[in-house]
Amino acid sequence: MIGVYGGTFNPVHYGHLRTALEVKELFELEQLRLIPCRLPPHRDEPDVPAHLRLQMLEAAVADTHGFNVDRRELDRAGPSYMVDTLHSLRAEIDNTPLLLFIGADAFAGLERWHQWQRLFDYAHIVVMTRPGYAGLALSAFLQQRIAEDRTQLSRQTAGLLTFQEVTALAISATAIRELVASGRDPQFLMPDRVIELIRRHHLYQPPTHHTGN
Numbered sequence: 001m002i003g004v005y006g007g008t009f010n011p012v013h014y015g016h017l018r019t020a021l022e023v024k025e026l027f028e029l030e031q032l033r034l035i036p037c038r039l040p041p042h043r044d045e046p047d048v049p050a051h052l053r054l055q056m057l058e059a060a061v062a063d064t065h066g067f068n069v070d071r072r073e074l075d076r077a078g079p080s081y082m083v084d085t086l087h088s089l090r091a092e093i094d095n096t097p098l099l100l101f102i103g104a105d106a107f108a109g110l111e112r113w114h115q116w117q118r119l120f121d122y123a124h125i126v127v128m129t130r131p132g133y134a135g136l137a138l139s140a141f142l143q144q145r146i147a148e149d150r151t152q153l154s155r156q157t158a159g160l161l162t163f164q165e166v167t168a169l170a171i172s173a174t175a176i177r178e179l180v181a182s183g184r185d186p187q188f189l190m191p192d193r194v195i196e197l198i199r200r201h202h203l204y205q206p207p208t209h210h211t212g213n
Ligand SMILES: Nc1ncnc2c1ncn2[C@@H]1O[C@H](COP(=O)(O)OP(=O)(O)OP(=O)(O)O)[C@@H](O)[C@H]1O
Pocket: 006, 007, 008, 009, 010, 014, 015, 016, 019, 101, 102, 103, 104, 105, 106, 128, 129, 130, 131, 169, 170, 171, 172, 173, 174, 175
């Protein structure tokens, strides 16, 4: 089975990395593709350009076996719709189940995603727990997709929905951006290599005002 973990990764943090490692182990994935989006379809365009978000992600997982950073959304014009991403992945990967991992916060908005029902034509969806986001009522469409058990996910290449508890880490990119902007230290929320890149490129810091003196 191959996993897909998409995100804005602005910036990548241990909430992403720890949950990614846990699902890679729990689902015994051959590989986990981390896919940064170029233009998020559902939120304002990030201030940090895609190539820097990609660089931070690549630095974060450089030494992690089985994690692949997949650049396909960066090479595509227009909004980075997940259905297009899965469609192109499926064209390369025959007969292997694809698992799309999304956090409970992102899952709450799934039915607003572009052509969301088609996601199930290409992949299963695995919803990971995230602190602050409790269970929500499922539509009949989603209820019908719930996998009976884990073995069903490996017997079928796409089409099912399941839920996975992961270590609760209340870390978010929004909180990190705010922390850095207020001059505080993000150490231990994300890899040091990512922090080095944030410093080198002066990311998330308030603009410095020159007095002219
Ligand atoms: N701490 C976490 N626990 C579980 N899932 C997470 C966590 N942080 C992010 N995710 C999941 O990772 C994916 C990508 O998230 P994203 O890159 O938007 O990070 P974020 O921290 O949610 O960012 P932001 O605060 O800017 O919204 C989403 O599916 C999200 O639910």
